[in-house]
Amino acid sequence: MRRVLGRVLLLGALAGVALALRRYLEREEGGEEVAEITFDDGSARVLAAGSAEGRELSEVARKLVELGL
Structure with missing residues (x-):
């Protein structure tokens, strides 16, 4: 057994x-890579990595990581 x-x-x-x-x-x-943003009210938005908004979000996130936040 x-x-x-x-x-x-x-x-x-x-x-x-x-x-x-x-x-x-x-x-x-x-x-396809995507980013999902969830807001305080529970709503969410999904952005494709290749979109202009996705690239902008990626740059902001990269800067935050560099700052250590």
Whole structure:
């Protein structure tokens, strides 16, 4: 019984690694990067990384990181 359980756990771990690797590779191939801004009232706005607003937000975030905020 212990041997079977160990094999099932090993197969589950291998399947998890394979799924994580697949999702990572799919993201690298052509997944679009987006930024989501959530406001205090609970509303949200999603910006594509290639849009003018997305590039502007990226610059602001980069400056904040440089300042250590």
